[in-house]
Amino acid sequence: MVDDKGRVAIPAALRATLEKNSGAPEGSKEARVAVLTSHEKDPCLVAYDAPYFDSLMERLEAREQAFTDERGGGDSNIWREGVGVSEDVAFDASGRFIVPGAQAEHAEIAKPGYAYFLGVGKQIEIWNPATLLAHPTMPEQIKKACRYHLAEKKVTL
Secondary structure, three states: OEOOOOEEEOOHHHHHHHHHHOOOOOOOHHHOEEEEEEOOOOOOEEEEOHHHHHHHHHHHHHHHHHOOOOOOOOOHHHHHHHHOOOEEEEOOOOOEEEOOHHHHHHOOOOOOEOOEEEEEOOEEEEEOHHHHHHOOOOOHHHHHHHHHHHHHOOOOO
């Protein structure tokens, strides 16, 4: 659920993983920060912890090096697409945070409205459920899980 102020809540299991992986003392405000950005290709958001951000920077640097031109220049779009419009967002002990305007617009997450959180490897994807269900390459098992969670909360899109 997205409230009138644009707040959403990270599900407890995903929130606990973010806090654990942060490297900050458990239960501290420093442990309750995530990087939020637009997905490189899909119309959703991605959230992850600071250590993952550091490894992402290393991978993007390697990708840039692989695509240098004859003068040694890199492709700036590798960084633009890989990092996207990112922001650190602090979440409270219940996992609530405000989705910044540019990110909400990118993922078509309206206020009030709905957001679907999906753990994908070391990242969390945040989707407008209608967009996820309509996405042509989304695996059917993910769509089924989304429909299940919507029905469980008695949400009709």
